[in-house]
Amino acid sequence: MTKGRLEAFTDGVVAIIITIMVLELKVPHGADIAALQAGLPIFLTYVLSYINIGIFWSNHHHMLHATDRVDGRVLWANLFLLFWLSLVPFVIRWIDEAGFRALPVAAYGVVLAMAAFGYTLLQSTIIARNGRSSALATAVGSDLKGKLSLAMYIAAVPLAFVREWIAIVIYIAVALLWLVPDRRIETGSR
Numbered sequence: 001m002t003k004g005r006l007e008a009f010t011d012g013v014v015a016i017i018i019t020i021m022v023l024e025l026k027v028p029h030g031a032d033i034a035a036l037q038a039g040l041p042i043f044l045t046y047v048l049s050y051i052n053i054g055i056f057w058s059n060h061h062h063m064l065h066a067t068d069r070v071d072g073r074v075l076w077a078n079l080f081l082l083f084w085l086s087l088v089p090f091v092i093r094w095i096d097e098a099g100f101r102a103l104p105v106a107a108y109g110v111v112l113a114m115a116a117f118g119y120t121l122l123q124s125t126i127i128a129r130n131g132r133s134s135a136l137a138t139a140v141g142s143d144l145k146g147k148l149s150l151a152m153y154i155a156a157v158p159l160a161f162v163r164e165w166i167a168i169v170i171y172i173a174v175a176l177l178w179l180v181p182d183r184r185i186e187t188g189s190r
Contacts (some may be wrong), residue, residue, distance in 0.1 A: 006078060007064045013082045014057045020089040021046055021053075024096070042096045048175060049088050052112060055178045056085060056119060066136040067126050077125040081118030087111045105167050106160035112171065113153035120146055149174045 025046055028035035060081075091111050094104040120143070127137045140146075152174050160167035 003070050051175050073125050077122040081122050084115035084118050100164050102161045105164045106157045109157040116150045
């Protein structure tokens with residue numbers, strides 16, 4: 001399989017994930033501001049999730065452009081990443097149905113942490129296939145930002161059982177950390 005097919009497949013899966021997320025949003029039961037306000041927390045969760053999916057997709061796109069070769073291990077690592085991203089609509093719906101309770105908020109963090117781990121696994125697998133002197137390996141370097149993000153997600157999971165809002169603040173902080181485009185892969189700098 002070529003990297004173009006891998007990228008096209010990923011693009012299709014991400015498009016489906018985003019479509020499912022928006023279809024899960026409930027229409028307000030009224031025509032006034034109060035009806036909109038009632039759905040605001042879950043809408044903001046959708047926005048955060050949309051941003052997270054977009055960050056993974058954008059970085060995936062840049063990573064594949066710095067990749068020369070893919071193999072079966074890369075394909076499986078990519079599927080692992082996509083599996084965890086595909087669970088984002090599920091945890092959003094759980095939060096919507098159960099409320100911002102500890103377990104659903106923690107589950108959101110588990111899904112994001114596993115997606116981050118999946119991205120790291122995919123990155124490592126691509127580097128192993130393309131060599132330690134490849135453009136991707138050089139650009140990624142020690143990947144402090146990726147490791148920090150994964151650690152923050154992992155820390156947020158038990159903190160959701162202390163106070164849900166602490167975990168949510170961490171999820172937002174990770175998104176903000178990545179919202180500023182990571183130019184390492186594009187420029188080849190660390």
